[in-house]
Amino acid sequence: MSHGSIIKIPFGPQHPALKEPENFLFEVDGETVVDVKPRLGYNHRGMEKAFELKTYIQNIYLAERICGICSHAHTTCYTQAIERLLGVEPPPRARYIRVIIAELERIHSHALWIGLAAHEIGFDTLFMYVWRDRETVLDMFEMISGNRIHYAMNTIGGARRDIHADMAPKIVKGLDFLEKRLEYYLDIVQTEQTILKRTADVGILRPKDAVDLCAVGPTLRASGIENDVRSDDPYVAYDEIPFNVVTHDGCDVLSRILVRCEETLESVKIIRYALDSMPNGTIRVRVPMKVPQGEVVSRVEAPRGELIHYAKSNGTTKPERYKVRSPTLANIPALCKMLQGGYVADIPIVLAGIDPCFSCMDRMAFVDTKKNRKWVWTMQQLRRKYAKE
Amino acid sequence: MSLFKWAQTKSPWIIHFNTGGCNGCDIELVAALTPRFDLERFGILLEGSPRHADILVVTGPVTLQVKDRLVRVYEQMPEPKHVVAVGTCAISGAPFQECYNVHGGIDTVLPVDAYVPGCPPKPEAIIDGIAKLIQKIKEGEAHGKGK
Amino acid sequence: MEKENEIVEKLKSFLEENLVNVIIPRKRRIFVHIKRDALRETIEYLMKDLKFKHLSTITGVDLGERIEVIYHLSHEGSIMLSAKLTVSKKNPNISTITDVIPGAVLYEREVHDLLGVNFKGHPDLSPLMLPEKWPEGVYPLRKEHKLKHLRQITSEK
Numbered sequence: 001m002s003h004g005s006i007i008k009i010p011f012g013p014q015h016p017a018l019k020e021p022e023n024f025l026f027e028v029d030g031e032t033v034v035d036v037k038p039r040l041g042y043n044h045r046g047m048e049k050a051f052e053l054k055t056y057i058q059n060i061y062l063a064e065r066i067c068g069i070c071s072h073a074h075t076t077c078y079t080q081a082i083e084r085l086l087g088v089e090p091p092p093r094a095r096y097i098r099v100i101i102a103e104l105e106r107i108h109s110h111a112l113w114i115g116l117a118a119h120e121i122g123f124d125t126l127f128m129y130v131w132r133d134r135e136t137v138l139d140m141f142e143m144i145s146g147n148r149i150h151y152a153m154n155t156i157g158g159a160r161r162d163i164h165a166d167m168a169p170k171i172v173k174g175l176d177f178l179e180k181r182l183e184y185y186l187d188i189v190q191t192e193q194t195i196l197k198r199t200a201d202v203g204i205l206r207p208k209d210a211v212d213l214c215a216v217g218p219t220l221r222a223s224g225i226e227n228d229v230r231s232d233d234p235y236v237a238y239d240e241i242p243f244n245v246v247t248h249d250g251c252d253v254l255s256r257i258l259v260r261c262e263e264t265l266e267s268v269k270i271i272r273y274a275l276d277s278m279p280n281g282t283i284r285v286r287v288p289m290k291v292p293q294g295e296v297v298s299r300v301e302a303p304r305g306e307l308i309h310y311a312k313s314n315g316t317t318k319p320e321r322y323k324v325r326s327p328t329l330a331n332i333p334a335l336c337k338m339l340q341g342g343y344v345a346d347i348p349i350v351l352a353g354i355d356p357c358f359s360c361m362d363r364m365a366f367v368d369t370k371k372n373r374k375w376v377w378t379m380q381q382l383r384r385k386y387a388k389e
Numbered sequence: 390m391s392l393f394k395w396a397q398t399k400s401p402w403i404i405h406f407n408t409g410g411c412n413g414c415d416i417e418l419v420a421a422l423t424p425r426f427d428l429e430r431f432g433i434l435l436e437g438s439p440r441h442a443d444i445l446v447v448t449g450p451v452t453l454q455v456k457d458r459l460v461r462v463y464e465q466m467p468e469p470k471h472v473v474a475v476g477t478c479a480i481s482g483a484p485f486q487e488c489y490n491v492h493g494g495i496d497t498v499l500p501v502d503a504y505v506p507g508c509p510p511k512p513e514a515i516i517d518g519i520a521k522l523i524q525k526i527k528e529g530e531a532h533g534k535g536k
Numbered sequence: 537m538e539k540e541n542e543i544v545e546k547l548k549s550f551l552e553e554n555l556v557n558v559i560i561p562r563k564r565r566i567f568v569h570i571k572r573d574a575l576r577e578t579i580e581y582l583m584k585d586l587k588f589k590h591l592s593t594i595t596g597v598d599l600g601e602r603i604e605v606i607y608h609l610s611h612e613g614s615i616m617l618s619a620k621l622t623v624s625k626k627n628p629n630i631s632t633i634t635d636v637i638p639g640a641v642l643y644e645r646e647v648h649d650l651l652g653v654n655f656k657g658h659p660d661l662s663p664l665m666l667p668e669k670w671p672e673g674v675y676p677l678r679k680e681h682k683l684k685h686l687r688q689i690t691s692e693k
Contacts, residue, residue, distance in 0.1 A: 068413025214639025232613035325593035489686035
């Protein structure tokens with residue numbers, strides 16, 4: 001390897017995990033990361049422009065596909081925004097349906113993540129167990145909505161489908177099963193040496209940095225900051241349902257794992273409560289096709305953190321402007337901070353720690369500042385080189 | 390049956406590539422590996438490097454940024470090789486057709502041998518798609534280059 | 537709406553004529569329109585004095601002759617204040633706020649990428665999301681760029 005030349009190693013998408021290739025430039029000094037520069041864009045499709053070209057109803061379909069894992073969060077945020085512009089309120093029953101689906105989504109998303117994080121550490125058994133149990137949640141989605149992913153439960157004015165009374169006992173049975181499994185996983189995470197060694201005191205994000213860098217979601221709450229859109233800026237039916245905001249003080253990857261595990265247990269409680277207190281009545285109100293002029297900011301607590309949409313309407317059937325800021329983007333500056341000063345070997349788990357929706361990057365470019373050496377590694381090469389145990 | 394064909398059809402190694410989709414298809418593909426569906430019992434192994442793969446499983450609507458890399462992955466695969474397009478985006482680019490940074494379906498970039506429609510297709514459908522491709526390979530009707 | 541009114545009163549007396557307009561559409565939502573040159577002092581005042589410590593995002597909107605830039609800040613995660621200002625499209629220059637709010641770094645880059653607003657003093661305005669081969673000066677979210685034209689660019693590459 002000669003000085004100053006970029007060595008590109010043929011890459012291949014690595015393991016099963018979501019591989020949305022994003023680019024990060026790492027400046028390293030030996031085994032320590034000095035600086036990180038993000039360069040995104042592999043997943044940039046140009047959706048904000050597309051929103052302006054489609055009607056409000058068509059855009060529900062598009063908003064859902066911003067992300068396959070938290071699609072309901074996006075459609076909730078979207079339909080909420082448009083309802084606000086129209087000056088309509090979804091019926092109470094619809095708001096409860098939105099909560100139930102949102103919390104089921106949170107469980108499925110966190111479980112998915114726990115499995116992938118386990119895989120990052122090399123703990124494939126846990127990955128397989130968690131994903132097997134996660135199928136219970138997907139079964140519930142299929143029962144309620146007909147699809148495992150992209151359940152299309154929201155429309156402007158309420159919900160598209162009802163959660164019928166005869167579904168409730170099946171959901172409760174599923175929740176009973178999940179609760180036991182999730183408690184088991186919470187226990188494993190706190191006692192398994194494999195996990196503790198790789199995640200405790202790794203990827204530190206101090207509370208002050210978390211706030212200055214505007215982090216969101218479990219990443220923020222794992223640094224002790226008690227912010228959660230569901231309780232700070234309640235939407236749908238969260239102001240009527242009691243729940244706890246989970247925080248931890250560890251500021252490390254382990255804390256992020258613990259926050260997510262405990263949040264899934266909170267979600268189970270929320271769903272039980274919502275099923276018990278579900279109001280009767282219609283699930284949607286009819287809305288006009290044209291939306292009067294106005295602007296609105298809509299916020300939702302997606303599994304990864306604060307999701308914010310901004311909408312501007314111009315009196316027609318199509319939006320004037322639609323802006324989406326996903327939670328992962330908000331956590332990238334915090335991610336860069338966490339990686340600085342850490343070891344190259346810890347990059348995969350710290351990255352995974354923020355639960356990035358454009359997950360493991362496909363390629364990482366490295367620059368050794370002292371030796372003036374540049375090279376490119378894939379995630380798999382990085383893992384292989386630093387495989388521990 | 391030639392040795393190649395026997396090896397390919399008995400135990401095809403697949404490599405997965407996401408060209409900018411929403412991840413829905415990717416997580417259903419990963420779910421296909423997990424105990425309920427268990428792709429591996431069919432001898433299908435998810436590989437990491439294109440140099441060892443027989444089948445390229447692609448999701449997503451091919452964003453401009455990723456297009457060259459997709460082609461490069463394909464070129465690195467040894468012959469004979471085949472491509473499966475999983476999901477509506479991979480087949481036609483919809484619903485991102487009005488998105489300026491999206492190229493379109495996979496077959497605008499690479500020759501595709503099997504299409505698995507769905508948004509996203511269920512793991513059973515993905516397994517079925519790959520199984521049907523394997524059948525085509527056995528019968529010598531897959532359009533992949535090389536025999 | 538007590539807290540919201542209180543915040544608006546304080547902002548009014550701090551900014552005086554730099555505060556052009558205020559709307560409180562509902563609880564926990566405030567929209568203020570400020571003069572462009574008052575951006576930095578507004579952000580600093582909001583952050584330090586009024587405790588709006590979290591910047592959720594920065595939105596850019598093409599208004600035709602002008603581009604509107606909106607800063608969405610939240611107070612304890614709860615009250616969301618959107619501070620709007622406009623710059624001319626011909627000279628879309630505005631000061632960065634990354635020294636006041638480090639978390640603004642990617643949001644400014646995104647508005648620069650997609651709408652061409654120039655944030656003076658930003659540490660690194662290199663492209664964040666547009667592809668490497670994207671032609672310079674073509675800002676996709678500007679209204680004058682129709683989808684057909686943008687598609688031509690992608691098909692040529």
